[in-house]
Structure formats: structure tokens, C-alpha cells
Amino acid sequence: MSTASLLVRDVLLEYGAIAQTALKGHLDVAARHDSVYGLAADYPLRGGRALRASFCIAAARVYGASISDAVESAVSLELLHNAFLVRDDVEDESEERRGRPALHVLHGVPTAVNVGDALTVLGLRPLIRNRAILGPDLAWRILQEAEQMVRISVEGQALELRWRFENAVDLTDEDYLRMTLKKTCWYTAIYPSRVGALIATRDSDRLDRFVRFGFFLGAAFQIQDDLLNLVGDHSSYGKELDGDLREGKRTLMLIHLLRSSTDGERARLQDMLAQRRCDKTSADVQWVHDRMVHYGAIEHGRRVAHALAGAASHEFRVAYGDAPESRDKRFIEALPYWVLERK
Amino acid sequence: MSTASLLVRDVLLEYGAIAQTALKGHLDVAARHDSVYGLAADYPLRGGRALRASFCIAAARVYGASISDAVESAVSLELLHNAFLVRDDVEDESEERRGRPALHVLHGVPTAVNVGDALTVLGLRPLIRNRAILGPDLAWRILQEAEQMVRISVEGQALELRWRFENAVDLTDEDYLRMTLKKTCWYTAIYPSRVGALIATRDSDRLDRFVRFGFFLGAAFQIQDDLLNLVGDHSSYGKELDGDLREGKRTLMLIHLLRSSTDGERARLQDMLAQRRCDKTSADVQWVHDRMVHYGAIEHGRRVAHALAGAASHEFRVAYGDAPESRDKRFIEALPYWVLERK
Numbered sequence: 001m002s003t004a005s006l007l008v009r010d011v012l013l014e015y016g017a018i019a020q021t022a023l024k025g026h027l028d029v030a031a032r033h034d035s036v037y038g039l040a041a042d043y044p045l046r047g048g049r050a051l052r053a054s055f056c057i058a059a060a061r062v063y064g065a066s067i068s069d070a071v072e073s074a075v076s077l078e079l080l081h082n083a084f085l086v087r088d089d090v091e092d093e094s095e096e097r098r099g100r101p102a103l104h105v106l107h108g109v110p111t112a113v114n115v116g117d118a119l120t121v122l123g124l125r126p127l128i129r130n131r132a133i134l135g136p137d138l139a140w141r142i143l144q145e146a147e148q149m150v151r152i153s154v155e156g157q158a159l160e161l162r163w164r165f166e167n168a169v170d171l172t173d174e175d176y177l178r179m180t181l182k183k184t185c186w187y188t189a190i191y192p193s194r195v196g197a198l199i200a201t202r203d204s205d206r207l208d209r210f211v212r213f214g215f216f217l218g219a220a221f222q223i224q225d226d227l228l229n230l231v232g233d234h235s236s237y238g239k240e241l242d243g244d245l246r247e248g249k250r251t252l253m254l255i256h257l258l259r260s261s262t263d264g265e266r267a268r269l270q271d272m273l274a275q276r277r278c279d280k281t282s283a284d285v286q287w288v289h290d291r292m293v294h295y296g297a298i299e300h301g302r303r304v305a306h307a308l309a310g311a312a313s314h315e316f317r318v319a320y321g322d323a324p325e326s327r328d329k330r331f332i333e334a335l336p337y338w339v340l341e342r343k
Numbered sequence: 344m345s346t347a348s349l350l351v352r353d354v355l356l357e358y359g360a361i362a363q364t365a366l367k368g369h370l371d372v373a374a375r376h377d378s379v380y381g382l383a384a385d386y387p388l389r390g391g392r393a394l395r396a397s398f399c400i401a402a403a404r405v406y407g408a409s410i411s412d413a414v415e416s417a418v419s420l421e422l423l424h425n426a427f428l429v430r431d432d433v434e435d436e437s438e439e440r441r442g443r444p445a446l447h448v449l450h451g452v453p454t455a456v457n458v459g460d461a462l463t464v465l466g467l468r469p470l471i472r473n474r475a476i477l478g479p480d481l482a483w484r485i486l487q488e489a490e491q492m493v494r495i496s497v498e499g500q501a502l503e504l505r506w507r508f509e510n511a512v513d514l515t516d517e518d519y520l521r522m523t524l525k526k527t528c529w530y531t532a533i534y535p536s537r538v539g540a541l542i543a544t545r546d547s548d549r550l551d552r553f554v555r556f557g558f559f560l561g562a563a564f565q566i567q568d569d570l571l572n573l574v575g576d577h578s579s580y581g582k583e584l585d586g587d588l589r590e591g592k593r594t595l596m597l598i599h600l601l602r603s604s605t606d607g608e609r610a611r612l613q614d615m616l617a618q619r620r621c622d623k624t625s626a627d628v629q630w631v632h633d634r635m636v637h638y639g640a641i642e643h644g645r646r647v648a649h650a651l652a653g654a655a656s657h658e659f660r661v662a663y664g665d666a667p668e669s670r671d672k673r674f675i676e677a678l679p680y681w682v683l684e685r686k
Contacts, residue, residue, distance in 0.1 A: 091453035110434035158379035
């Protein structure tokens with residue numbers, strides 16, 4: 001592991017633990033064990049690394065804020081992230097999450113959808129608590145950022161769902177990147193930077209400088225995530241391998257394959273993508289996987305992820321160039337390297 | 344129709360039109376027709392009567408606020424109500440809403456769940472706009488009321504879903520009323536009163552006086568709604584009749600039937616309730632309906648709805664006794680009568 005990745009690992013352990021402690025306080029698991037909040041606590045307590053919360057805390061500290069200034073916003077983001085995961089798993093018919101059956105597999109779709117709502121409203125509470133910690137003006141601006149972030153994420157999800165609903169097979173890499181900007185990058189990388197800087201500087205006017213850095217970083221992260229679904233190690237990945245192929249998810253690699261295939265192969269792919277998840281055979285999935293290898297789709301994904309991570313490193317200097325040197329700054333600078341190295 | 348119901352009808356037409364106009368502005372349908380917001384606009388534009396928005400506006404005017412003071416909060420409530428409807432239809436596998444196929448029937452469950460998220464985040468925006476209209480302090484307090492309201496609604500939905508998931512057959516009328524307080528009454532009747540009064544008086548301390556009135560009114564409303572599903576007219580009701588029986592919804596009437604049945608009947612009912620909606624035959628549904636008539640379950644529902652509406656009328660004097668006479672006050676006073684007379 002590179003020095004950069006080791007730093008990321010250490011900071012994630014440190015800030016992740018802080019975020020998890022605060023998160024547990026919000027979830028109030030013990031007191032409400034027998035209610036919807038017990039189920040809402042399931043995914044968060046499966047032990048994600050709290051990447052987004054840690055990023056938010058680091059971005060705030062880079063510009064001089066304290067951990068306690070940022071922790072409510074960080075916890076809110078982690079709760080909303082878990083709400084997205086619960087809904088995504090329902091919408092994608094995913095079977096596993098963080099090494100265990102998905103929530104809707106355990107408790108049915110209706111309850112899972114309701115737990116998503118519970119997590120969303122739990123995600124609003126820390127933003128209301130911000131008022132007492134940061135004052136009403138700043139708390140309002142963070143709330144506006146959160147509203148924008150959720151809205152953009154919903155728009156990204158709508159794009160991806162429409163592609164699947166319409167069984168789209170003529171997508172370009174640009175389509176994919178536009179969708180990923182909305183669905184993944186904004187809440188994973190752009191929002192933590194914006195809110196961290198906002199908390200520390202109280203300056204709303206210069207937040208757009210984080211968009212390009214966050215876009216490149218978030219897109220590299222997402223493509224790497226999709227690559228791990230194809231070639232990763234099941235025990236550390238926590239989701240079923242090739243699950244994206246079963247779900248018909250329009251990854252950069254699938255889009256490359258659709259573009260590279262013969263007409264006959266594309267027709268077979270299109271038929272297969274139209275099938276329900278449970279109707280796809282393992283032989284079909286293996287065939288798609290083999291065709292991806294054959295046409296260099298996985299190699300293409302790796303190349304694009306590397307190019308995006310490189311662009312993120314370049315943009316880091318634009319976005320964070322004015323910040324004083326610090327461990328937190330080095331952590332954010334290291335994220336593009338870690339993204340490519342993580343398993 | 345009684346004088347009371349005529350007044351309710353007139354005010355709903357008037358305030359409903361104001362709310363619908365503001366709602367359309369928020370939905371911005373024309374500009375975003377091709378996106379998730381087009382789908383988010385579907386249910387709202389099917390032309391509900393905007394009961395909750397009108398109630399909120401009237402409650403604010405009772406205590407001296409203007410329509411423009413209340414309209415953003417009213418629109419927010421209507422958007423959140425529509426978010427609940429979209430999710431409820433998914434969770435209950437309902438087939439129709441407001442006389443047309445349910446959203447998930449038209450566009451699939453994944454998109455419907457995402458449209459629910461879009462409506463939720465759209466419901467947050469007017470509460471943010473409140474800041475410019477009402478000032479930051481009051482806008483915060485309304486936001487806190489909204490957070491509480493959504494949370495309580497989710498808890499109520501969780502109760503109802505658990506009953507269905509566990510195929511509960513030993514419920515009491517008290518269980519039903521406790522669930523309905525959370526799932527229906529709070530957002531339908533308690534919240535509009537609380538927020539209306541808050542907007543006009545800026546006094547958070549005396550809002551609990553609306554809880555009992557809103558509970559009685561909301562519960563009468565819900566039971567009447569469930570009765571209309573059993574004995575109503577399809578064209579004006581807008582949902583498939585007996586749909587609640589197909590969904591296994593634990594209405595007051597079903598709970599009465601379960602309590603009154605012989606052991607053999609209860610076993611047959613329990614088996615039927617465990618089936619998926621699509622596996623229930625029309626003959627089964629007709630049998631349950633007949634048993635309800637036989638055991639006086641529908642009559643029991645009518646009696647309880649009347650008793651609750653009577654209690655609401657009594658509590659009206661406690662909740663709204665200090666308000667000066669006005670058309671808005673008479674409208675709210677008339678709601679318990681209208682609830683029983685509506686078709």
C-alpha cells in the first residue's frame with residue numbers, strides 16, 4: 001500500500017470512529033430497538049468505513065473548523081447515504097450489502113422502503129441540531145446544500161433507472177459520466193468539500209471550486225467500485241460479484257461492451273438485459289463477463305478510472321490550493337490514489 | 344348536504360385552487376417535463392382536493408395570518424402527502440390512485456420509489472423558502488414541526504407494515520387508533536393546526552392543544568375513508584373497491600371481523616391474509632366482505648367514526664375556543680361533519 005493510501009486508511013479509522021459514535025447516538029439503538037429505528041440502524045451498524053463523513057470532517061478541518069463543528073453535518077450525510085443504499089438495493093433488486101442480505105431481502109420491500117424514509121428523516125435531525133452549534137445563518141446554508149445534494153442524487157438515480165426501464169443500449173461514456181456526477185459524485189465528494197469549507201469559512205460564494213475535483217474523484221471512485229464488482233474479492237467487497245451484470249446496471253464497462261460488440265452479440269445482450277434479475281442464468285452472466293474481458297471493457301474502465309484520478313489530483317490544487325498544509329489536506333490529496341488502490 | 348359540508352366544499356374549492364397554483368409553480372412541470380419531476384407532478388396534478396393544504400391555510404388565517412404567510416407550508420405539506428401516497432401505493436401494492444393506475448403500475452417500483460424521494464425533497468424546498476417570507480426563527484420552528492410530522496408518519500407506517508408482515512390477527516381497536524394517530528392523524532389534522540397557529544401566533548408553547556382535536560378528526564376521517572373502500576362509489580372514490588381487503592390492510596372493520604369470527608372463519612381469514620394480493624380470488628374477497636356485513640363490522644366502523652367526529656366537535660371548542668369568529672374558524676369547526684358526509 002502506498003504512503004497516500006496508508007494515510008487515508010488511518011484518517012478513515014480515526015474520523016470514521018468519531019462519526020460512528022455520533023451516528024449511534026442519533027440512532028439511539030438501545031432505546032428504540034423494537035421499532036423502525038432498529039431496522040434503520042442495521043446498515044449503519046454493519047460497519048461501513050464512513051468515507052463521506054470523514055471527508056466532510058477533514059474538509060472542515062482543512063479550513064480551520066473543529067471536529068465538533070462538522071460532526072452533525074457528517075452524521076447527517078452518513079444517514080442520508082444509508083437511506084440511498086436501502087433504496088438503491090430495493091430499486092436494483094440487490095441481494096447483499098456489506099456482507100449480509102440486503103434489508104428488503106430480510107424484511108420485504110415495503111418495510112425497506114419505509115426504513116429508507118426513516119433514515120432520510122433521521123438525516124434531517126442533525127441538520128436541525130446544527131442551529132444550536134453553528135448558529136441559524138450557517139445552519140440554513142448547510143440545509144440548503146443538503147437539499148440541493150439530495151435533489152441532484154435523486155435526479156441521477158432517475159437517469160439510471162430510466163436507462164434500465166427503457167433497456168437503453170446506445171449510451172456513451174459521456175452519458176455515464178453525467179449520470180455519475182449526479183448520482184455519486186455530488187454526495188460522495190462534492191458535497192463533503194462544499195459543506196466542510198462552508199462550516200469553516202462561512203463563505204457560500206466560492207463553493208463551486210470543489211465541483212471539478214469532486215466530480216473527477218467521485219467518478220474514479222464509482223468506476224473502481226464497479227470494477228471491484230467484476231473482478232474483486234467477495235469477502236472484502238461485501239456484495240455478490242457480477243451483481244451489476246445481473247441487475248443490468250449501465251456501468252462504463254457495460255457501455256464499452258455494448259459499443260464494441262457485434263450486432264449479434266448486442267442483440268443477445270439486449271435480450272438478456274431485458275430479463276428480470278432472477279431469470280438471468282449464471283451461464284449468461286459468465287458470457288457477458290467473458291465478452292467484457294475479450295473486448296477490453298475492464299481494461300477500458302481501469303484506464304478511465306486512472307485518468308479521472310489523475311485529473312482529480314490536478315484539480316485538487318485548484319480546489320484546495322489556498323488551504324494551509326495539514327494532515328487533513330494531505331488526506332484529501334491522497335484520496336485519488338486510495339481510490340485506485342482500494343480493494 | 345348540510346350547511347357545514349357546503350361551507351367545507353366552498354373553502355376547499357377556494358384554498359385548494361390557491362394551493363394547486365402554488366404547487367404547480369413548485370413542480371415547474373413545463374420546464375422539467377422530461378425528468379423525474381414530470382413523474383413527481385403526476386399524482387398532484389390528478390387533482391386531489393388539497394384538504395391538508397387548505398386546512399393549514401385556514402388554521403393560519405383563524406389566528407390572523409395571511410394566505411401568503413401560510414402558502415409555502417401548505418404546499419410543502421401537500422408535496423409530502425403525495426410522497427406518502429406514492430410510497431403507500433408501492434408498499435400496499437395498490438393498483439389505482441385518484442381514478443388512474445398507481446405510479447408503480449405505470450413506471451415500475453424502482454422509479455416510483457425514486458419519485459417518492461423526489462417529492463420528499465420537493466416538499467423541503469417551500470420550508471426553506473419560508474425563511475425569506477417568515478424570517479429565520481419562525482421558519483426553523485416550522486421545519487422542526489415538519490421533521491416531527493414525517494418521523495411520526497414513518498413510525499405509523501412501520502406499525503401497519505409490521506402487522507401485515509407478521510400477519511397479525513389479534514389486534515384491538517386501541518391498536519388501530521394508536522397506529523392511525525401516527526400514520527394519518529398527525530399529518531392530516533394535527534400538523535395543519537399546529538403549523539397554522541405557529542405561523543400566526545409565533546407561539547410554540549401552546550401547540551399541544553390541537554392534538555386531541557386532530558386525533559379525533561383524523562381518525563374519523565381515516566375510518567370513513569376505509570368504509571368508502573368497502574361501500575363507496577368507485578368513480579368518486581378513485582381507488583379499486585375492496586382494495587383494502589386485497590391488501591390485507593388492518594382496518595377497524597377487519598379487526599372487528601377478526602374479533603367476531605368463529606375459530607374456523609378466523610383460520611380461513613388468516614390464511615387468506617397471508618396470501619399475496621394477486622393470489623387472492625374475487626370469491627375470497629367477496630366472502631370477507633359478506634362476513635363483515637354479517638358480523639356488523641361495517642356498522643361498527645360507522646359508529647366509531649361518528650363517535651370520533653362527535654369527540655372532535657367537542658374538542659374543537661378546547662382547541663380553537665380562543666380564536667375570534669370567522670369563516671375559517673367555521674370551516675374547521677365543520678370538518679367533523681363533512682368527514683362523515685363525504686362520498
